[in-house]
Every structure is written in C-alpha cells, then in structure tokens.
Amino acid sequence: MSQDSPSIKTAHQIVMQKGEMFVGWSTKEDVRKRGGSGGLVTSVLAAALEKKLVDAVVVLKKINEFEAVPIITSDVNEVLNSAGSLHSVPSNFAKLIANKDMKVALPAKGCDVRGIIEQGKRNAVNLDNTFIIGLNCGGSMHPVTTREMLEVMYKIKPEDVHGEEIEKGKLIFKTKDGKEHAITIDELEEKGYGRRESCRYCTIKIPNNSDLACGNWGVTGDLAGKATFVEINSEKGAKLLQNAIDAGHIQLQKPDEKGVAARAKIKGAMEGLGKKWKDRVFVPLDNRLEYFRKELENCIDCGACKAVCPTCSCGDVSKCTEFHYRGDAYKMSMYHLVRFLHLADSCIGCGQCSDVCPVDIPLTRLYRRFANTVQEQLKYEPGMDLRKPPYFEAKLEV
Numbered sequence: 001m002s003q004d005s006p007s008i009k010t011a012h013q014i015v016m017q018k019g020e021m022f023v024g025w026s027t028k029e030d031v032r033k034r035g036g037s038g039g040l041v042t043s044v045l046a047a048a049l050e051k052k053l054v055d056a057v058v059v060l061k062k063i064n065e066f067e068a069v070p071i072i073t074s075d076v077n078e079v080l081n082s083a084g085s086l087h088s089v090p091s092n093f094a095k096l097i098a099n100k101d102m103k104v105a106l107p108a109k110g111c112d113v114r115g116i117i118e119q120g121k122r123n124a125v126n127l128d129n130t131f132i133i134g135l136n137c138g139g140s141m142h143p144v145t146t147r148e149m150l151e152v153m154y155k156i157k158p159e160d161v162h163g164e165e166i167e168k169g170k171l172i173f174k175t176k177d178g179k180e181h182a183i184t185i186d187e188l189e190e191k192g193y194g195r196r197e198s199c200r201y202c203t204i205k206i207p208n209n210s211d212l213a214c215g216n217w218g219v220t221g222d223l224a225g226k227a228t229f230v231e232i233n234s235e236k237g238a239k240l241l242q243n244a245i246d247a248g249h250i251q252l253q254k255p256d257e258k259g260v261a262a263r264a265k266i267k268g269a270m271e272g273l274g275k276k277w278k279d280r281v282f283v284p285l286d287n288r289l290e291y292f293r294k295e296l297e298n299c300i301d302c303g304a305c306k307a308v309c310p311t312c313s314c315g316d317v318s319k320c321t322e323f324h325y326r327g328d329a330y331k332m333s334m335y336h337l338v339r340f341l342h343l344a345d346s347c348i349g350c351g352q353c354s355d356v357c358p359v360d361i362p363l364t365r366l367y368r369r370f371a372n373t374v375q376e377q378l379k380y381e382p383g384m385d386l387r388k389p390p391y392f393e394a395k396l397e398v
C-alpha cells in the first residue's frame, strides 16, 4: 500500500493502547526523506514539544556521519533537523537527563532505555515524566573503527560517505557520487570490524521496556525504508502517538500480517544470534582472578569509564574513587573491584566504558563477565521496570 493510499486509517478509527502496532511516517516531506525510516520518531518528538506534552526533547545534533552531540532542547526546529539514524555515534542520553526536574521525551536504543530505567531506580530520573521512544537496534559501531573499516574494507574515504543503512545482513554505505557500497556484517565482523562487541551479544533488539518501540523491521512492500513500524508499550506511548496524530505530524495505518510475522521472526533470529555471541565471548575461565588482574593491570585510574557509565549515578565522590591510586599493596585494581560490585545488578553492556578507555582495556567484557553471573542468579535484567512484574516474581536462587 502506498503512503498516499486512501485507505489510511484516521485518528478516530485507531485504538491507541498498549500492545497495538502500526506502521507510520512523518507528514512533513523533508523529515520523511531525512528520517531513518520515514521520520515518524522525529515527528512524534516534535509534536510532544509543540503541544507541550514535554518541556524538552533529547536528540543527536549531527556533525557528520561519525560524529554528533546529544542535546537537550526546547526548539522544535532543532528536533525536526535531527531526523536520521547514525549507526556509528555513541549516545549517552541517560546521563544527560539525570537530575533534571523536567518532562522530557527522547529516542533510545535498547541500552539507552535500560540506562534511563536504571537511573530511575536510583531516583536520578523521574520515569513518570520521561517519554521514551525506543529504537530497535541490531547494533551500533565505534566511530574510529568505522572510519578505519571504510578505508580498509570498503576502500572509500570516510569524508565521501553520505548515508548508511543496514539491509538483509549487509552494511551499506552511500557515497556522495550516488554509489552504494555493501559488505555483509558477518564478513566485517570476521575481520574485526562491524558492530561493537557488546552489541553482538546484546539480546535486547526490540525495546519493549520503552513507551514506544520503533524500527524498520516489519515494514513491507512500497513502504519499506519509508515508514516506521511502531509498537505501543505503555499508556505514555499511546499518548505520544495520539498527540502526534492530533498535531498533524504523523500518519498511521495498521501493519499487514506479513509484516508483523516478519518482525517477530527477525527479532527471534537476532536474539538467537546474540545468545550465540554471548557463549562465544564469555568462555569459561580457568583462573578468573588472574584473568581480571591481568586485564586491569594497565589501568591508569583516569575514571573515564565511571564518568561515561549510563547507570552510575554516584557523582564525583564515591566509594570506588577512594581507590584512585596505585599505592595499595593489593595487586588488583581496587577501583574496578568496587565498580564490579556496584554494577553487578546494573551493567547494561552498552560498551561505552570500553569505547573511552585510553589504554584499551576491554572493560565492558570484564564488567559483563562479572555481572552476567549475578544477573543470571537473580533472574534479573537491568532495565526491568521495578514497578511492574516480573520483578516482583524474581527469586534469588543461592
């Protein structure tokens, strides 16, 4: 069905409630073109600001394909300008909205959603005032590795890249001369490029713990690439969508059965792949203590991993920073030992600590290795909303 189809359902024909699924797009031509898949997310955010559902919106302000800064803005035009998916830009939205007393709406990949909820548990974010538009995510890439990958694997200059997309297991870069350059993600990852390691073993591909879950999986036919598949996960999500329709910013229609089934199938396949990667990365160790000690021996106590961590809400003065010195006689980074414990329940495996480590310690792998065991025992995943089941059903098995 085309976007101009007369059979598009209007607002009063649509039931907005948890569990409902739609395919939708921005009514603004330029946002629809610039958007990752039809600009729906941008338009929902813009409408929330315009109609004062929120005081501010968080988006990425693009510098180029590999660089962007997260901004918190009340300017609708700034929001409209942010349309588009940046696969090699890290985001740290949870920290940006922490300790701010305002109603805010923001896009969020699975790890961002979990970071925000973890901040909520620590009273640094008021979840009732936070409208989270979840983005499905098959994985993101490190900007520096991506630039190198472009030169080595694609034989193109990063400056010539004009856009990117992921389709049928291939990572496709579009260059300014109008050409497309595609390589399978499997091949890239075999050669050490592609997604961050933590994205490979992540199993949250559709963030149903957000208010809306949006992505291109499940958009079929003529609409493929031009519309977003959106699932309502909460009352707040329904409110966001209804508001965007009422404000004339988006159009919705029901997805076809084929699309719903395709989305579920891809989700299952991606989660299965994530689990396989998890087994591959976290092979059992003969000597765990020696492994952790060795990996951490080059730590220079700069604290960058703590500063960037989306779930840490301690501030500058905290237990771990008391050990920011190398004078202790214990031949192990005490700073990290304290952080291992601190993050045992809350490490979301976002990869940002590894990204910023100046001495290239694979920190996310270490934190997850520690946290996996605890979280498996607790039957607990960071990002579970404690106000709802299954948290209340979780049992500690010791």
Ligand SMILES: Cc1cc2nc3c(=O)[nH]c(=O)nc-3n(C[C@H](O)[C@H](O)[C@H](O)COP(=O)(O)OP(=O)(O)OC[C@H]3O[C@@H](n4cnc5c(N)ncnc54)[C@H](O)[C@@H]3O)c2cc1C
Binding pocket: 034, 035, 036, 037, 038, 039, 040, 041, 042, 043, 058, 059, 060, 061, 082, 083, 084, 085, 086, 087, 088, 089, 090, 091, 107, 108, 109, 135, 136, 137, 138, 139, 140, 166, 214, 215, 216, 217, 227, 228, 229
């Ligand atoms: C890294 C990444 C991987 C994705 N992988 C998949 C996938 O495998 N399957 C799938 O179905 N969908 C995936 N998506 C979602 C998809 O690309 C679209 O974002 C979604 O369909 C919404 O499209 P839209 O046109 O409505 O969004 P837009 O209107 O283009 O709005 C996108 C919003 O996302 C923000 N944004 C852009 N890049 C990032 C980023 N790196 N981190 C956080 N926020 C960002 C922008 O600031 C903007 O507000 C991914 C998105 C990202 C960012």
